[in-house]
Amino acid sequence: MSSADKNLSVFSTEGLPDISQRKFAIVVAEWNSEVTEKLFEGAYATLIRYGALAKNIERGNVPGSFELTLGAHWYAQREDIDAVVALGVVIQGETKHNDYINHAVAQGITNVSIKTNKPVIFGVLTPNNMEQALERSGGVHGNKGDEAAITAIKMLGLQEKIT
Numbered sequence: 420m421s422s423a424d425k426n427l428s429v430f431s432t433e434g435l436p437d438i439s440q441r442k443f444a445i446v447v448a449e450w451n452s453e454v455t456e457k458l459f460e461g462a463y464a465t466l467i468r469y470g471a472l473a474k475n476i477e478r479g480n481v482p483g484s485f486e487l488t489l490g491a492h493w494y495a496q497r498e499d500i501d502a503v504v505a506l507g508v509v510i511q512g513e514t515k516h517n518d519y520i521n522h523a524v525a526q527g528i529t530n531v532s533i534k535t536n537k538p539v540i541f542g543v544l545t546p547n548n549m550e551q552a553l554e555r556s557g558g559v560h561g562n563k564g565d566e567a568a569i570t571a572i573k574m575l576g577l578q579e580k581i582t
């Protein structure tokens with residue numbers, strides 16, 4: 420079983436929608452880029468694997484996870500973008516800085532999603548240390564970037580069904 424398969428086993432991937440005409444944006448924080456690059460690779464590969472076209476996947480970098488909200492907002496506001504995946508890694512530090520960032524981004528991304536009525540996926544790791552981050556970005560715990568991409572696809576399928 421590949422690491423992508425292992426990770427995706429937490430989800431049912433039955434009945435995913437056709438995403439060949441869907442447009443995605445992936446917003447990537449540059450802080451802890453050795454990890455966020457792996458999250459990006461996982462998310463990108465998963466979108467392609469489930470039918471997205473490379474020309475329909477746009478990437479935008481932001482400096483840190485705190486800026487993911489605005490980056491996601493800029494993309495989600497665009498009519499041509501169907502879903503946004505926001506990727507970052509906030510490692511716990513000696514101060515509460517990480518808590519403020521995590522709460523702000525979680526709330527910010529939720530607001531963007533509700534306001535734009537589009538899936539905006541919280542693909543932010545909040546590990547205690549770099550080791551845990553690496554385990555979740557292509558290591559023993561799979562790649563949370565894959566999981567974020569699948570979440571975006573599933574939400575598009577639900578949107579088609581429900582709305």
Ligand code: DLZ
Pocket residue numbers: 448450451482483484485486507508509510511512516517520
């Ligand atoms: C300042 C900061 C700190 C301490 N830690 C992280 C982190 O672990 N992960 C991350 O993505 N960004 C961090 N940042 C930067 C903030 O997200 C943000 O870029 C700055 O506070 C400027 O707004």
